[in-house]
Amino acid sequence: xxxxxxxxxxxxxxxxxxxxxxxxxxxxxxxAEAKGIPEKFLAKIFQxxxxxxxxxxxxxxxxxxxxxxDPKEISVKEVLESIHGPYHLIKCTNNTEICDKSNFCxxxxxLSIAERKLVQIFEDHTLADLVxxxxxxxxxx
Amino acid sequence: xxxxxxxxxxxxxxxxxxxxxxxxxxxxxxxAEAKGIPEKFLAKIFQxxxxxxxxxxxxxxxxxxxxxxDPKEISVKEVLESIHGPYHLIKCTNNTEICDKSNFCxxxxxLSIAERKLVQIFEDHTLADLVxxxxxxxxxx
DNA sequence: GCTGCTATGCAGTTTACAAAAGCAGAAGAA
DNA sequence: TTCTTCTGCTTTTGTAAACTGCATAGCAGC
Ligand code: SF4
Ligand code: SF4
Numbered sequence: 102x103x104x105x106x107x108x109x110x111x112x113x114x115x116x117x118x119x120x121x122x123x124x125x126x127x128x129x130x131x132x133a134e135a136k137g138i139p140e141k142f143l144a145k146i147f148q149x150x151x152x153x154x155x156x157x158x159x160x161x162x163x164x165x166x167x168x169x170x171d172p173k174e175i176s177v178k179e180v181l182e183s184i185h186g187p188y189h190l191i192k193c194t195n196n197t198e199i200c201d202k203s204n205f206c207x208x209x210x211x212l213s214i215a216e217r218k219l220v221q222i223f224e225d226h227t228l229a230d231l232v233x234x235x236x237x238x239x240x241x242x
Numbered sequence: 243x244x245x246x247x248x249x250x251x252x253x254x255x256x257x258x259x260x261x262x263x264x265x266x267x268x269x270x271x272x273x274a275e276a277k278g279i280p281e282k283f284l285a286k287i288f289q290x291x292x293x294x295x296x297x298x299x300x301x302x303x304x305x306x307x308x309x310x311x312d313p314k315e316i317s318v319k320e321v322l323e324s325i326h327g328p329y330h331l332i333k334c335t336n337n338t339e340i341c342d343k344s345n346f347c348x349x350x351x352x353l354s355i356a357e358r359k360l361v362q363i364f365e366d367h368t369l370a371d372l373v374x375x376x377x378x379x380x381x382x383x
Numbered sequence: 384g385c386t387g388c389t390a391t392g393c394a395g396t397t398t399a400c401a402a403a404a405g406c407a408g409a410a411g412a413a
Numbered sequence: 414t415t416c417t418t419c420t421g422c423t424t425t426t427g428t429a430a431a432c433t434g435c436a437t438a439g440c441a442g443c
Contacts, residue, residue, distance in 0.1 A: 103330070103332065103333075105401065106402065107401080113349065116348065116349065129419080130418085139403055141405080142404085144420085145421095147419090148421085151419090159411080159418080160409080160411050160412090160418055160420085161410065161411030161412045161413090161417060161418060162412045163411095163413095163418090164412080164418045164419070165419085205383075207373070208253050208257065210372075210375055211318065211372060211375075212245065215360055215363045215364070231348035234348040234352075235348040238348070238351075246429095246431090247430075247432095248431080269388090269390090270390080280432060280433085283431065286392095292390090301391085301440050302388065302439065302440025303387070304441075305390065305441085307390090
């Protein structure tokens, strides 16, 4: 049960955009270099984010990506789910047909609780929140 | 970010034991068949549980495994951590040396919070709790 | 002390998926 | 027209999960 690189990279990418002036356009190459992410891999991730209208793509010279909305309006959950689909700690929390015992299974019940808590945390925090944390930390040091 | 089969099987195994009379010995073959788990795989998992003194092994005829303590005394966290080691959503929540930016990273901060919540849930529930849920469900149906 | 049963320990194999790279092509700006 | 950047595939690589096999050790009952 681990965060994937795709999720980490996606988050770092949108956080990078969040720190810039709202609406400003940044090419992938810049993000990839700044954060040390393989550019092609990041491209794939940003395609998902683009389809989910979290970022907006701009082709051509001086093109790149910009945030599609204010960081205040983008929850971490949105970002993560557009990369890897809905969050599930175990398949059966979603689809009871996977396992015939799912109606009697207390493990499933526990994992459902844990899953809800986890998603809640991701839902309750926006990109703007994270950027703010970051700034506070920088000042503290 | 998914629960592994090893974790699921381990939990199902100890839950199976928890439902039996305390101290009674059950061979792996029985558990594996009852829960539909590959026996050799389960054997490996139970070796970890045995080393963590969650279960006790008994060799020879009529041997098998028994719980080493009362289900009330065994938290889900204990079981999971003896199978896969300490829980971490991302490597850097544990070891700050992995990433040079870890001191400024707000993603790391968020994941630390999420991780603590998750572990808390696993820590707060014992095997006895889960067995109780199970029984209540059976009655309800 | 022999026989059959069950766990132990380690070394595999296979499978699945994450991670990354590659490339032809479309869209856009200058 | 040309250069740039994203787009939509396909393919490769790497790694860890999931599972298997076998030779060995310990125990019980006869
Ligand atoms: S046994 Fe329980 S946890 Fe496993 S798949 Fe079935 S319902 Fe889910
Ligand atoms: S960038 Fe942040 S989340 Fe990623 S490894 Fe470094 S500290 Fe952890």
